[in-house]
Amino acid sequence: MPVPLFESSFLQETLQASEVSSRSVTLGNGVQMSLLKKGVLKISPPSEAKPSKHMVISSAVHGNETAPIEMVDDLASQIANGSIVPKHHLLLIIAHPNAILAEERFVQTNLNRLFGDAAYPESQELALAVSLKEQVTHFWQDVPMASRWHLDMHCSIRASKHYTFAISPQSTYPTRRKEFIDFMQQAGIEAVLLSEEPSSTFSWFSSSKFGAQAATLELGQVAKFGHNDMDKLAQFRKVFWELVESVESVESSTSGDMITYQVDSSIYRENLDFEFYFDKALPNFSRFSEGETLGKDGDKVLTMPVEQGGVVFPNPNVELKQRAALIVKPCATRYVDNQLTVLD
Template identity: 90%
Template sequence: MPAPLFESSFLQDTLKPSATSPRSITLSNGVQMSLLQKGVLKISPPADAKQAKHMVISSAVHGNETAPIEMVDDLASQIASESIVPQHHLLLIIAHPKAILAEERFVETNLNRLFGDADYPQSEELALAVSLKEQVTQFWQDVPMASRWHLDMHCSIRASKHYTFAISPQSAYPTRQKEFIDFMQNAGIEAVLLSEEPSSTFSWFSSSKFGAQAATLELGQVAKFGHNDMSKLAQFHKAFLELVQSIESSTATDMITYQVDSSIYRENMDFEFYFDKALPNFSRFAEGEELGKDGDKALTMPVEQGGVVFPNPNVELKQRAALIVKPCATRYVDNQLTVID
């Protein structure tokens, strides 16, 4: 019997200060597990797996968003103990160990704003972003585009009118295929935001550069380890494990679709929102209603039925301080979820 891959668990080994030496094992069921670097675990299904996808499943891009970390760690443990047998190639990621230990979103700057093509200043997070981009690129090398999936799992800072929701990033590729949208519905994702604005997030990197079926998944609100209400994520967790095992699910729920109308970027140090700091995501404002100010510029709601998502007046200069969204109707065109104008 081979030696266990982990001394404690995927998460606990990732959080240890010592360096991680790459190592691999083959389980008795034929599953191969390879620890590529600290926080990056590659899993290959048994040789007889049919129509296997190559799925990136990432967590801890923000270190204090613990529910996704717990789910990724649980998945690694269940596979290592042979409790479940994955039918897809997996790249499991616990992205930011130092931020996890600090119980903060980041150490120097927001990691989820560093996956674009810009020339970013050197930082702890930039080194992580470069490393993760390299791992994903290698994982998807010579893999058909249709087989590339990426679930980048997060938690919202604030409460939300939708407990779970997803952001489908902009891409020139058909990255909103029915199978992927069906998974989100099966998983109880309450709403999906369709963005057509280039970004610099991890899921945008995967969708725009590799044509992956990719989304940023917001799973509840930030909480400390052991304090997440996992009962509210039970449908997602069930569908997540079924996806990995290629078990068909029939628990689809209705999902509201929003179109991202625009983004608010912070341009000045004198920046604020006028609404309550605890205002839930997706709260609506009348068209023309004042939202705040950026220097001498008034920030107003530009659309009817407009809602505000991810408002954060404390972001760094030039970074996104909020999304403006509006409900939209959709249909499938050539198997791709498409907004009806």
């Protein structure tokens, strides 16, 4: 019998250990599990398998978004005990253990704003971002672009008119291929936001730098460990597990199509005197009439710039120069050369 990689679990090891020594174990079924560093676990399928993907599966980029953390930890445990035999190479990430322990989104600054090319101030989160970028770069070295997938799993701060939704980041590469969109649809993702604005998120890094099929997945609302409504995520979990265990593509469903939105613009906070006028509990995707007042940024009045416009991720308390909200609008799409494309 191989020596277990963890005394308890991937999550407990990540939270309890001050330092982690890299180590590997090969299971009886041929799966290799390698703890590369604290919170980063590489898993390779049995040698006889024919893997078609190298998938990054990340959680805890924000420490209080616990449902994805529980899901990643459960996946690691089920692979370790042989209940799941992966057919793909996986890089499982629990990104920010200190924020998890603090039960906060971050400790010093928002980690999911540090994956761009800017010169960011030194912080605990910047060190994590640099390390994660190095791990992903090494994981995808010499891997065909079509094999690169990244599911960056989050939870929304506030309630949402779509319990699950995804943000497909901007990229010059074809990162909205039908197989990837079909997976999200089958997994019960209710809506997808198509962004054409360069960003600095983890999924944007993967899509823009590596051409990965990547998305930020919002899976419910923030809750403490053990208090997530996992029944509402049962469809996602089921199809996610099937993705890990099969080399066959997930077939699209003829019902329950996702709603597609185009990101029209972003609101960035420029002044300390910044506020939204709507209720703090307003759900994501709430609609406003074109020209309707949303709030203020210093002396500037913020208004809805488009018809049928919705507000997503409104947060008046972000740091200066950071995004305080997304403005989205419904859009029609079709596939062109196997790539989801917005109709003009």
